[in-house]
Amino acid sequence: MSTSGWDAWLTERAELRCARGTVRTDPVLRSGGLPLLDLASNDYLGLACDPRVVAAAHEALDRYGASASASRLVTGTLPVHHDLEAALCALTGQPSALVFSTGYAANLGALTALSGQGAQILLDAHAHASLHDAARMSRMPNDTFAHNDIAALEVALRERRGYRVVVGVESIYSVLGDHAPLADLVEVCARHGAMLVVDEAHGIGVAGGGRGLLFELGLVGAPDVVVTATLSKSLGSQGGAVLGAEPIREHLLNTARPFIFDTGLAPASAGAARAAAEIVSADASLAASVRSNAATISEVCGIRASAGAVQSIPMSTPDAAVAACLDLRARGVLVGCFRPPSVPDGVSRLRVTARADLSPVEVAEAAHLVAEVSRHYRGAAA
Numbered sequence: 170m171s172t173s174g175w176d177a178w179l180t181e182r183a184e185l186r187c188a189r190g191t192v193r194t195d196p197v198l199r200s201g202g203l204p205l206l207d208l209a210s211n212d213y214l215g216l217a218c219d220p221r222v223v224a225a226a227h228e229a230l231d232r233y234g235a236s237a238s239a240s241r242l243v244t245g246t247l248p249v250h251h252d253l254e255a256a257l258c259a260l261t262g263q264p265s266a267l268v269f270s271t272g273y274a275a276n277l278g279a280l281t282a283l284s285g286q287g288a289q290i291l292l293d294a295h296a297h298a299s300l301h302d303a304a305r306m307s308r309m310p311n312d313t314f315a316h317n318d319i320a321a322l323e324v325a326l327r328e329r330r331g332y333r334v335v336v337g338v339e340s341i342y343s344v345l346g347d348h349a350p351l352a353d354l355v356e357v358c359a360r361h362g363a364m365l366v367v368d369e370a371h372g373i374g375v376a377g378g379g380r381g382l383l384f385e386l387g388l389v390g391a392p393d394v395v396v397t398a399t400l401s402k403s404l405g406s407q408g409g410a411v412l413g414a415e416p417i418r419e420h421l422l423n424t425a426r427p428f429i430f431d432t433g434l435a436p437a438s439a440g441a442a443r444a445a446a447e448i449v450s451a452d453a454s455l456a457a458s459v460r461s462n463a464a465t466i467s468e469v470c471g472i473r474a475s476a477g478a479v480q481s482i483p484m485s486t487p488d489a490a491v492a493a494c495l496d497l498r499a500r501g502v503l504v505g506c507f508r509p510p511s512v513p514d515g516v517s518r519l520r521v522t523a524r525a526d527l528s529p530v531e532v533a534e535a536a537h538l539v540a541e542v543s544r545h546y547r548g549a550a551a
Protein backbone atom coordinates (compact mmCIF):
# COMPACT_ATOMS: atom_id res chain seq x y z
CA MET A 170 0.00 0.00 0.00
CA SER A 171 1.37 3.47 -0.88
CA THR A 172 1.83 6.09 1.85
CA SER A 173 -1.29 7.94 0.67
CA GLY A 174 -3.15 4.61 0.66
CA TRP A 175 -2.29 4.17 4.33
CA ASP A 176 -3.38 7.77 5.07
CA ALA A 177 -6.75 7.08 3.48
CA TRP A 178 -7.12 3.85 5.44
CA LEU A 179 -6.24 5.55 8.75
CA THR A 180 -8.72 8.36 7.99
CA GLU A 181 -11.43 5.83 7.18
CA ARG A 182 -10.82 3.96 10.47
CA ALA A 183 -10.88 7.24 12.44
CA GLU A 184 -14.17 8.26 10.80
CA LEU A 185 -15.68 4.89 11.61
CA ARG A 186 -14.72 5.28 15.30
CA CYS A 187 -16.26 8.76 15.27
CA ALA A 188 -19.50 7.49 13.76
CA ARG A 189 -19.71 4.70 16.36
CA GLY A 190 -18.98 7.06 19.27
CA THR A 191 -15.96 5.00 20.33
CA VAL A 192 -13.10 7.50 19.96
CA ARG A 193 -10.56 7.00 22.77
CA THR A 194 -8.18 9.57 24.24
CA ASP A 195 -5.42 9.48 26.85
CA PRO A 196 -5.79 12.70 28.83
CA VAL A 197 -3.35 13.57 31.62
CA LEU A 198 -5.62 13.87 34.65
CA ARG A 199 -3.16 13.87 37.52
CA SER A 200 -0.77 16.73 36.71
CA GLY A 201 -1.70 18.98 39.62
CA GLY A 202 -4.23 21.82 39.44
CA LEU A 203 -7.73 21.10 40.72
CA PRO A 204 -7.53 17.80 42.65
CA LEU A 205 -10.00 15.27 41.34
CA LEU A 206 -11.65 12.62 43.48
CA ASP A 207 -10.52 9.42 41.80
CA LEU A 208 -13.27 6.82 41.42
CA ALA A 209 -11.79 5.56 38.17
CA SER A 210 -8.41 4.01 38.86
CA ASN A 211 -7.74 0.47 40.04
CA ASP A 212 -5.75 1.59 43.08
CA TYR A 213 -8.51 0.12 45.25
CA LEU A 214 -6.60 0.20 48.51
CA GLY A 215 -4.83 3.52 47.91
CA LEU A 216 -1.47 1.76 48.16
CA ALA A 217 0.14 3.28 45.04
CA CYS A 218 1.04 6.41 47.04
CA ASP A 219 1.32 4.76 50.45
CA PRO A 220 4.64 5.94 51.97
CA ARG A 221 5.63 2.35 52.88
CA VAL A 222 5.10 1.19 49.31
CA VAL A 223 6.87 4.18 47.80
CA ALA A 224 9.81 3.73 50.22
CA ALA A 225 10.10 0.05 49.22
CA ALA A 226 10.19 1.08 45.55
CA HIS A 227 12.95 3.60 46.32
CA GLU A 228 14.94 1.03 48.24
CA ALA A 229 14.81 -1.52 45.39
CA LEU A 230 15.62 1.19 42.86
CA ASP A 231 18.64 2.32 44.87
CA ARG A 232 19.86 -1.22 45.41
CA TYR A 233 19.29 -2.78 41.97
CA GLY A 234 18.90 0.14 39.54
CA ALA A 235 16.11 1.14 37.21
CA SER A 236 15.86 -2.09 35.23
CA ALA A 237 16.15 -5.83 35.70
CA SER A 238 18.19 -5.48 32.50
CA ALA A 239 17.56 -9.01 31.19
CA SER A 240 15.10 -11.87 31.05
CA ARG A 241 14.55 -13.57 34.40
CA LEU A 242 16.27 -16.65 32.90
CA VAL A 243 19.44 -14.76 31.96
CA THR A 244 20.52 -12.28 34.64
CA GLY A 245 17.18 -10.57 35.31
CA THR A 246 16.17 -12.46 38.46
CA LEU A 247 16.96 -10.39 41.54
CA PRO A 248 16.39 -11.17 45.22
CA VAL A 249 13.48 -8.73 45.18
CA HIS A 250 11.66 -10.96 42.65
CA HIS A 251 11.91 -13.99 44.93
CA ASP A 252 10.92 -11.87 47.94
CA LEU A 253 7.88 -10.67 46.01
CA GLU A 254 6.94 -14.22 45.02
CA ALA A 255 7.16 -15.31 48.67
CA ALA A 256 5.00 -12.35 49.75
CA LEU A 257 2.38 -13.22 47.11
CA CYS A 258 2.30 -16.84 48.32
CA ALA A 259 1.89 -15.66 51.92
CA LEU A 260 -0.95 -13.36 50.86
CA THR A 261 -2.94 -15.82 48.75
CA GLY A 262 -2.07 -19.09 50.49
CA GLN A 263 -0.75 -20.53 47.21
CA PRO A 264 2.37 -22.71 47.38
CA SER A 265 4.32 -21.04 44.57
CA ALA A 266 4.35 -17.92 42.44
CA LEU A 267 6.07 -16.76 39.28
CA VAL A 268 6.19 -13.02 38.63
CA PHE A 269 5.73 -11.60 35.12
CA SER A 270 6.19 -8.05 33.86
CA THR A 271 2.42 -7.43 33.67
CA GLY A 272 -0.84 -9.15 34.50
CA TYR A 273 -1.49 -9.27 30.77
CA ALA A 274 1.74 -11.23 30.25
CA ALA A 275 0.86 -13.53 33.18
CA ASN A 276 -2.39 -14.50 31.46
CA LEU A 277 -0.63 -14.99 28.13
CA GLY A 278 1.99 -17.12 29.85
CA ALA A 279 -0.43 -19.25 31.87
CA LEU A 280 -2.83 -20.12 29.06
CA THR A 281 -0.24 -20.70 26.34
CA ALA A 282 2.06 -22.78 28.53
CA LEU A 283 -0.77 -24.90 29.95
CA SER A 284 -2.41 -25.58 26.57
CA GLY A 285 -0.38 -26.59 23.50
CA GLN A 286 -0.80 -29.73 21.40
CA GLY A 287 -3.89 -31.78 22.32
CA ALA A 288 -5.44 -29.00 24.37
CA GLN A 289 -8.55 -26.88 23.95
CA ILE A 290 -9.37 -23.64 25.74
CA LEU A 291 -12.77 -22.55 27.04
CA LEU A 292 -13.24 -19.01 28.31
CA ASP A 293 -16.11 -17.33 30.09
CA ALA A 294 -17.57 -14.90 27.54
CA HIS A 295 -16.85 -11.95 29.87
CA ALA A 296 -13.23 -12.91 30.57
CA HIS A 297 -10.63 -10.17 30.23
CA ALA A 298 -9.16 -9.37 26.81
CA SER A 299 -5.78 -10.74 27.91
CA LEU A 300 -7.33 -14.21 28.39
CA HIS A 301 -8.92 -14.03 24.95
CA ASP A 302 -5.63 -12.87 23.42
CA ALA A 303 -3.89 -15.72 25.23
CA ALA A 304 -6.32 -18.22 23.72
CA ARG A 305 -5.57 -16.87 20.24
CA MET A 306 -1.85 -16.90 20.91
CA SER A 307 -2.03 -20.57 21.98
CA ARG A 308 -3.06 -21.50 18.40
CA MET A 309 -5.20 -24.24 19.93
CA PRO A 310 -8.95 -24.56 19.35
CA ASN A 311 -10.74 -22.20 21.70
CA ASP A 312 -14.29 -21.13 22.41
CA THR A 313 -16.35 -19.22 24.94
CA PHE A 314 -19.23 -20.31 27.16
CA ALA A 315 -22.06 -18.04 28.33
CA HIS A 316 -21.06 -15.80 31.23
CA ASN A 317 -21.14 -17.62 34.58
CA ASP A 318 -23.22 -20.41 33.02
CA ILE A 319 -22.12 -23.68 34.64
CA ALA A 320 -24.57 -25.78 32.61
CA ALA A 321 -23.17 -24.35 29.36
CA LEU A 322 -19.62 -25.06 30.53
CA GLU A 323 -20.58 -28.63 31.41
CA VAL A 324 -21.98 -29.19 27.91
CA ALA A 325 -18.83 -27.71 26.34
CA LEU A 326 -16.61 -29.93 28.50
CA ARG A 327 -18.62 -33.03 27.62
CA GLU A 328 -18.18 -32.24 23.92
CA ARG A 329 -14.41 -32.09 24.46
CA ARG A 330 -13.99 -35.43 26.19
CA GLY A 331 -10.51 -36.77 25.40
CA TYR A 332 -8.91 -33.32 25.17
CA ARG A 333 -6.84 -31.57 27.79
CA VAL A 334 -9.13 -28.60 28.46
CA VAL A 335 -8.05 -25.34 30.08
CA VAL A 336 -10.93 -23.20 31.38
CA GLY A 337 -10.33 -19.47 31.97
CA VAL A 338 -12.46 -17.19 34.17
CA GLU A 339 -12.11 -14.10 36.35
CA SER A 340 -12.97 -14.31 40.04
CA ILE A 341 -14.50 -10.81 40.08
CA TYR A 342 -15.21 -9.41 36.63
CA SER A 343 -13.42 -6.24 35.66
CA VAL A 344 -16.21 -4.30 33.98
CA LEU A 345 -19.50 -5.48 35.48
CA GLY A 346 -17.97 -6.20 38.89
CA ASP A 347 -19.91 -9.44 39.38
CA HIS A 348 -18.28 -12.60 40.66
CA ALA A 349 -17.80 -16.09 39.23
CA PRO A 350 -19.49 -19.16 40.79
CA LEU A 351 -16.05 -20.42 41.76
CA ALA A 352 -17.09 -23.41 43.88
CA ASP A 353 -19.21 -24.77 41.01
CA LEU A 354 -16.45 -24.04 38.50
CA VAL A 355 -13.89 -25.90 40.59
CA GLU A 356 -16.26 -28.85 40.96
CA VAL A 357 -17.25 -29.14 37.28
CA CYS A 358 -13.66 -28.72 36.06
CA ALA A 359 -12.43 -31.37 38.50
CA ARG A 360 -15.15 -33.79 37.36
CA HIS A 361 -14.08 -33.35 33.73
CA GLY A 362 -10.34 -33.31 34.40
CA ALA A 363 -10.04 -29.70 33.17
CA MET A 364 -7.49 -27.19 34.45
CA LEU A 365 -9.17 -24.04 35.83
CA VAL A 366 -7.31 -20.73 35.47
CA VAL A 367 -8.78 -18.04 37.73
CA ASP A 368 -7.75 -14.45 37.09
CA GLU A 369 -7.88 -12.79 40.53
CA ALA A 370 -6.93 -9.33 39.19
CA HIS A 371 -9.98 -7.81 40.90
CA GLY A 372 -10.30 -10.30 43.75
CA ILE A 373 -6.93 -9.89 45.45
CA GLY A 374 -6.98 -6.96 47.87
CA VAL A 375 -10.78 -6.90 47.97
CA ALA A 376 -12.22 -10.39 48.64
CA GLY A 377 -11.21 -12.76 51.43
CA GLY A 378 -9.89 -9.95 53.63
CA GLY A 379 -7.57 -9.07 50.71
CA ARG A 380 -6.42 -12.63 50.01
CA GLY A 381 -8.75 -13.16 47.05
CA LEU A 382 -12.06 -14.82 46.29
CA LEU A 383 -10.63 -18.36 46.19
CA PHE A 384 -9.41 -17.80 49.75
CA GLU A 385 -12.77 -16.36 50.83
CA LEU A 386 -14.54 -19.46 49.53
CA GLY A 387 -12.08 -21.92 51.07
CA LEU A 388 -10.91 -23.09 47.64
CA VAL A 389 -7.17 -22.50 48.00
CA GLY A 390 -5.43 -25.83 47.48
CA ALA A 391 -8.12 -27.27 45.17
CA PRO A 392 -6.23 -29.44 42.69
CA ASP A 393 -5.68 -28.27 39.11
CA VAL A 394 -6.56 -24.65 39.85
CA VAL A 395 -4.11 -21.96 38.75
CA VAL A 396 -4.39 -18.32 39.76
CA THR A 397 -3.27 -15.31 37.75
CA ALA A 398 -2.92 -11.88 39.30
CA THR A 399 -1.95 -8.35 38.49
CA LEU A 400 0.17 -6.22 40.80
CA SER A 401 -1.22 -3.03 39.27
CA LYS A 402 -4.60 -2.85 40.98
CA SER A 403 -4.98 -3.40 44.75
CA LEU A 404 -1.23 -3.83 45.12
CA GLY A 405 -0.62 -0.33 43.72
CA SER A 406 2.37 -1.28 41.60
CA GLN A 407 2.98 -2.90 38.23
CA GLY A 408 3.50 -6.49 37.11
CA GLY A 409 1.68 -9.80 37.24
CA ALA A 410 1.99 -13.31 38.63
CA VAL A 411 0.87 -16.89 38.14
CA LEU A 412 0.31 -18.82 41.37
CA GLY A 413 -0.33 -22.48 42.04
CA ALA A 414 1.37 -25.79 42.73
CA GLU A 415 5.19 -25.90 42.41
CA PRO A 416 5.16 -28.04 39.20
CA ILE A 417 3.08 -25.29 37.55
CA ARG A 418 5.76 -22.70 38.36
CA GLU A 419 8.46 -25.02 37.10
CA HIS A 420 6.53 -25.64 33.86
CA LEU A 421 5.88 -21.96 33.22
CA LEU A 422 9.44 -20.93 34.01
CA ASN A 423 10.58 -23.38 31.32
CA THR A 424 7.91 -22.87 28.69
CA ALA A 425 5.95 -19.60 29.05
CA ARG A 426 7.17 -17.38 26.22
CA PRO A 427 5.96 -14.10 27.85
CA PHE A 428 8.19 -15.02 30.80
CA ILE A 429 11.21 -16.32 28.87
CA PHE A 430 11.36 -13.65 26.17
CA ASP A 431 10.59 -10.62 28.34
CA THR A 432 12.73 -8.49 30.62
CA GLY A 433 12.15 -9.19 34.32
CA LEU A 434 9.85 -6.88 36.27
CA ALA A 435 11.58 -3.55 37.12
CA PRO A 436 13.08 -3.69 40.63
CA ALA A 437 11.14 -0.66 41.90
CA SER A 438 7.84 -2.25 40.85
CA ALA A 439 8.81 -5.55 42.45
CA GLY A 440 9.82 -3.82 45.71
CA ALA A 441 6.62 -1.80 45.78
CA ALA A 442 4.41 -4.83 45.12
CA ARG A 443 6.22 -6.87 47.79
CA ALA A 444 5.58 -4.15 50.39
CA ALA A 445 1.95 -3.83 49.30
CA ALA A 446 1.39 -7.60 49.53
CA GLU A 447 2.82 -7.58 53.06
CA ILE A 448 0.58 -4.65 54.04
CA VAL A 449 -2.53 -6.39 52.72
CA SER A 450 -1.55 -9.66 54.45
CA ALA A 451 -1.24 -7.84 57.76
CA ASP A 452 -4.32 -5.63 57.54
CA ALA A 453 -7.71 -7.06 56.52
CA SER A 454 -9.37 -3.73 57.36
CA LEU A 455 -8.29 -2.33 53.97
CA ALA A 456 -10.44 -4.87 52.14
CA ALA A 457 -13.30 -4.24 54.57
CA SER A 458 -13.14 -0.47 53.87
CA VAL A 459 -13.16 -0.89 50.12
CA ARG A 460 -16.17 -3.16 50.35
CA SER A 461 -18.14 -0.85 52.60
CA ASN A 462 -17.35 2.11 50.31
CA ALA A 463 -18.44 0.00 47.33
CA ALA A 464 -21.72 -0.78 49.11
CA THR A 465 -22.33 2.95 49.64
CA ILE A 466 -21.82 3.66 45.93
CA SER A 467 -24.18 0.90 44.78
CA GLU A 468 -26.85 1.88 47.31
CA VAL A 469 -26.76 5.60 46.48
CA CYS A 470 -26.66 4.96 42.73
CA GLY A 471 -29.51 2.43 42.91
CA ILE A 472 -27.58 -0.37 41.22
CA ARG A 473 -27.08 -4.02 42.11
CA ALA A 474 -24.22 -4.31 44.60
CA SER A 475 -21.21 -6.02 43.06
CA ALA A 476 -18.77 -8.40 44.70
CA GLY A 477 -15.75 -6.18 44.30
CA ALA A 478 -14.59 -2.59 44.16
CA VAL A 479 -16.05 -2.00 40.69
CA GLN A 480 -19.60 -0.68 40.49
CA SER A 481 -21.14 -0.61 37.04
CA ILE A 482 -23.78 1.97 36.02
CA PRO A 483 -25.39 1.14 32.66
CA MET A 484 -25.91 4.14 30.35
CA SER A 485 -28.31 4.39 27.41
CA THR A 486 -25.73 5.20 24.70
CA PRO A 487 -21.95 5.61 24.32
CA ASP A 488 -22.49 9.38 23.95
CA ALA A 489 -24.50 9.54 27.19
CA ALA A 490 -21.68 7.69 28.99
CA VAL A 491 -19.04 10.09 27.64
CA ALA A 492 -21.14 13.18 28.46
CA ALA A 493 -21.77 11.99 32.04
CA CYS A 494 -18.12 11.19 32.52
CA LEU A 495 -16.99 14.63 31.25
CA ASP A 496 -19.59 16.42 33.38
CA LEU A 497 -18.45 14.53 36.49
CA ARG A 498 -14.84 15.38 35.68
CA ALA A 499 -15.75 19.08 35.40
CA ARG A 500 -17.31 18.76 38.87
CA GLY A 501 -14.19 17.16 40.32
CA VAL A 502 -14.99 13.42 40.22
CA LEU A 503 -13.21 10.95 37.97
CA VAL A 504 -15.13 7.87 36.86
CA GLY A 505 -14.39 5.36 34.13
CA CYS A 506 -16.29 5.42 30.87
CA PHE A 507 -16.53 2.01 29.20
CA ARG A 508 -18.04 1.64 25.75
CA PRO A 509 -18.06 -1.00 23.04
CA PRO A 510 -15.80 -2.75 22.16
CA SER A 511 -14.44 -2.73 25.75
CA VAL A 512 -17.70 -3.96 27.31
CA PRO A 513 -18.51 -7.66 27.15
CA ASP A 514 -22.28 -7.18 26.86
CA GLY A 515 -22.21 -4.20 24.47
CA VAL A 516 -23.75 -1.87 27.10
CA SER A 517 -21.95 1.45 27.64
CA ARG A 518 -21.46 2.25 31.28
CA LEU A 519 -19.85 4.33 33.94
CA ARG A 520 -17.37 2.23 35.88
CA VAL A 521 -17.07 3.57 39.41
CA THR A 522 -14.42 2.08 41.65
CA ALA A 523 -14.46 2.24 45.42
CA ARG A 524 -11.25 2.97 47.30
CA ALA A 525 -10.25 2.09 50.83
CA ASP A 526 -8.49 5.40 51.44
CA LEU A 527 -11.57 7.62 51.01
CA SER A 528 -13.67 8.53 54.02
CA PRO A 529 -17.31 7.37 54.11
CA VAL A 530 -18.37 11.03 53.81
CA GLU A 531 -16.24 11.64 50.72
CA VAL A 532 -17.59 8.47 49.11
CA ALA A 533 -21.23 9.29 49.92
CA GLU A 534 -20.94 12.85 48.54
CA ALA A 535 -19.27 11.64 45.35
CA ALA A 536 -21.81 8.82 44.95
CA HIS A 537 -24.73 11.27 45.18
CA LEU A 538 -23.13 13.37 42.45
CA VAL A 539 -22.54 10.30 40.26
CA ALA A 540 -26.16 9.21 40.78
CA GLU A 541 -27.53 12.65 39.83
CA VAL A 542 -25.33 13.09 36.76
CA SER A 543 -25.81 9.55 35.42
CA ARG A 544 -29.60 9.90 35.83
CA HIS A 545 -29.54 13.20 33.97
CA TYR A 546 -27.63 11.88 30.94
CA ARG A 547 -29.57 8.62 30.81
CA GLY A 548 -32.74 10.72 30.65
CA ALA A 549 -31.26 13.16 28.13
CA ALA A 550 -30.35 10.33 25.74
CA ALA A 551 -33.64 8.44 26.13
Ligand SMILES: Cc1ncc(COP(=O)(O)O)c(C=O)c1O
Pocket residue numbers: 271272273274276297299339343368370371399400401407408409
Ligand atom coordinates in the same frame (compact mmCIF):
# COMPACT_ATOMS: atom_id res chain seq x y z
C1 LIG B 1 -9.08 -9.12 34.79
C2 LIG B 1 -7.79 -8.54 34.34
N1 LIG B 1 -6.78 -9.36 34.03
C3 LIG B 1 -5.60 -8.90 33.60
C4 LIG B 1 -5.37 -7.54 33.47
C5 LIG B 1 -4.04 -7.07 32.98
O1 LIG B 1 -3.26 -6.64 34.05
P1 LIG B 1 -2.05 -5.62 33.83
O2 LIG B 1 -2.65 -4.26 33.75
O3 LIG B 1 -1.18 -5.84 35.01
O4 LIG B 1 -1.39 -6.01 32.55
C6 LIG B 1 -6.38 -6.65 33.81
C7 LIG B 1 -6.15 -5.20 33.67
O5 LIG B 1 -6.98 -4.43 33.32
C8 LIG B 1 -7.62 -7.16 34.25
O6 LIG B 1 -8.64 -6.34 34.56
